[in-house]
Amino acid sequence: MALLQISEPGQSTAPHQHRLAVGIDLGTTNSLVATVRSGLADTLPDATGRHLLPSVVRYRDGADVIVGEAALAAAADDPLNTIASVKRLMGRGVDDVKTLGGVLPYDFAPGDGGMPRICTAAGLVSPVEVSAEILRTLKQRAEAALGGELSGAVITVPAYFDDSQRQATKDAGRLAGLTVLRLLNEPTAAAVAYGLDKKAEGVFAIYDLGGGTFDISILRLNRGVFEVLATAGDSALGGDDMDYAIAGWMLGQAGVDVATDLRAARRALRDARTAKHVLSESAEAAVQVVRADGTVWEGRLGCEQFAAIVDPIIERTVAPCKRALRDAGISASDIAEVVLVGGSTRMPRVRHRAELVFGRTPLADIDPDRVVAIGAAIQADILAGNKASDEMLLLDVIPLSLGIEIMGGMVEKVIVRNSTIPIAKAQDFTTFKDGQTAMAIHVVQGERELVSDCRSLARFELRGIPPMVAGAGRIRVTFQVDADGLLGVSAQEQTSGVESSVVVKPSYGLSDDEIERMLRDSIAYAQEDSVARDLREQQTEADRVLAAVENAVAADGATLLSAPEREEIDRALARLRSLRANANAAQIRDGIAVLDQATAEFAARRMNVGISKALSGHRLDEFS
Ligand code: ADP
Numbered sequence: 001m002a003l004l005q006i007s008e009p010g011q012s013t014a015p016h017q018h019r020l021a022v023g024i025d026l027g028t029t030n031s032l033v034a035t036v037r038s039g040l041a042d043t044l045p046d047a048t049g050r051h052l053l054p055s056v057v058r059y060r061d062g063a064d065v066i067v068g069e070a071a072l073a074a075a076a077d078d079p080l081n082t083i084a085s086v087k088r089l090m091g092r093g094v095d096d097v098k099t100l101g102g103v104l105p106y107d108f109a110p111g112d113g114g115m116p117r118i119c120t121a122a123g124l125v126s127p128v129e130v131s132a133e134i135l136r137t138l139k140q141r142a143e144a145a146l147g148g149e150l151s152g153a154v155i156t157v158p159a160y161f162d163d164s165q166r167q168a169t170k171d172a173g174r175l176a177g178l179t180v181l182r183l184l185n186e187p188t189a190a191a192v193a194y195g196l197d198k199k200a201e202g203v204f205a206i207y208d209l210g211g212g213t214f215d216i217s218i219l220r221l222n223r224g225v226f227e228v229l230a231t232a233g234d235s236a237l238g239g240d241d242m243d244y245a246i247a248g249w250m251l252g253q254a255g256v257d258v259a260t261d262l263r264a265a266r267r268a269l270r271d272a273r274t275a276k277h278v279l280s281e282s283a284e285a286a287v288q289v290v291r292a293d294g295t296v297w298e299g300r301l302g303c304e305q306f307a308a309i310v311d312p313i314i315e316r317t318v319a320p321c322k323r324a325l326r327d328a329g330i331s332a333s334d335i336a337e338v339v340l341v342g343g344s345t346r347m348p349r350v351r352h353r354a355e356l357v358f359g360r361t362p363l364a365d366i367d368p369d370r371v372v373a374i375g376a377a378i379q380a381d382i383l384a385g386n387k388a389s390d391e392m393l394l395l396d397v398i399p400l401s402l403g404i405e406i407m408g409g410m411v412e413k414v415i416v417r418n419s420t421i422p423i424a425k426a427q428d429f430t431t432f433k434d435g436q437t438a439m440a441i442h443v444v445q446g447e448r449e450l451v452s453d454c455r456s457l458a459r460f461e462l463r464g465i466p467p468m469v470a471g472a473g474r475i476r477v478t479f480q481v482d483a484d485g486l487l488g489v490s491a492q493e494q495t496s497g498v499e500s501s502v503v504v505k506p507s508y509g510l511s512d513d514e515i516e517r518m519l520r521d522s523i524a525y526a527q528e529d530s531v532a533r534d535l536r537e538q539q540t541e542a543d544r545v546l547a548a549v550e551n552a553v554a555a556d557g558a559t560l561l562s563a564p565e566r567e568e569i570d571r572a573l574a575r576l577r578s579l580r581a582n583a584n585a586a587q588i589r590d591g592i593a594v595l596d597q598a599t600a601e602f603a604a605r606r607m608n609v610g611i612s613k614a615l616s617g618h619r620l621d622e623f624s
């Protein structure tokens, strides 16, 4: 399995040999570089004293590439050659980019199904190349400040970046001439910056609202190691959206049509951002729009209007927070600390909303712009071998989800990918048929919904299950992955205690390329898979219901049903059989509902006469 290296680069270096290592926050909007000097981590400024490097790259015909502030300043005048928010394009396919095209006003070269390329005055450039320009600029800044060549860098990524996005980030690092020691999750970096890893234990929420992404992560610290309990967020939500909304309001007030006056729109966007920053400190901001004909609209943006524009955007951070808490299996009151990250958390309205969600005042002592880079620098310092090895944060993860096959050829994931190891997880499954005495357990690995699209790892059988009504048997399947990546799976019937197990090597024969391909496929087919899964689920449910009703009618139909009742049930059965063979998931679901309705009274009667094989009450969720 693709475990992260246990022996880190530079680990064996003698301690007196200090290596120059940096942490880089490669942001959607701004990027920073930080390092540890004399035991203190801080961000490095450029020659003019600025720490934040706008993540903007401008390409020119026959001239050098410009990165940062100067490129940002030219964005309004040269929008097509000035690439901003390139992080949103990292690791994305041409098709994803089409949807982003409305937001990012670049000319994309007609795709060949691969990486998107942007047409600029200097030719076609890929998102990886654009990011590499930003990284190269930060590398030069660091080398000038530190007076030597860098031995390595830790680059941060959003916690829920998928594998192709991570790979693209790594490629950009290599292209910039950096040795990428590790990609580090942004929330983990923020937690490290606050020294939360020095605490004994605790559960922390990292609320990161930047320019282009919102990330909420629930981390648990356990004996010096951070475990990501849950992450949620929105990869297309951030301060940019507020800028667009404010600019939209301004242009509306000025009566400017965005489609016909792109230049005014670009300028309004910059002014909108400035106004937003002003409103983090003041109650009102002056705004203006310069129209194509040179005339100017001037106005004021007050608190109330501002709230009306940005609150709906801020509100979109709440549902992911709740989802993350739910996924982590905790409530807000279990959170020991809330850490604010990202420039947008400077906004009082954002702070207030975060405080409301978690019911506690968030930590915000460290500049929310710099906190991620600082944490990355601390980690880089350790990985470069400048610290004792017992201070290392080592998180080994499962590269692909592990699960078992359930009815209908579908996969039920038991341990999801990126879970840290060692890990053990148990899940209960039920018997499917009346009197079932054996269960075949098929262990698979992969991200797809259907078994046929995943990799088969092992099969074994659990025998000796006492005969029971369908759905009554409880089989607990336990997956355990040890520190060496060995997977053990055991199955135990809960009433009788009969047990069976197998040991497998989860990634046996799986190369990094294959892992990569499987992940890409899982992303590409996610939509298709969920439709297929829904259909399979409904077909499986239909089979179960049909069999159960047929058995019940055969057993008790003669004594418990009147002739008209019997006819109605037969009609519903016939309809469901035909839908099962030909229809889509929604239609089958409807067929099941109609049959359920037709048999409700019959089921109640059967129960009343003390027949334990109750027809109702078995729902699909018993299988998960
Ligand atoms: P990213 O991680 O996406 O690069 P940052 O953490 O650098 O983003 O945050 C950039 C966002 O923060 C921008 O949308 C910017 O407008 C916003 N921002 C920065 N300072 C302030 C402020 N004082 N008030 C409101 N928003 C701010």
Ligand code: MG
Binding pocket: 025, 027, 028, 210, 211, 342, 372
């Ligand atoms: Mg950020």
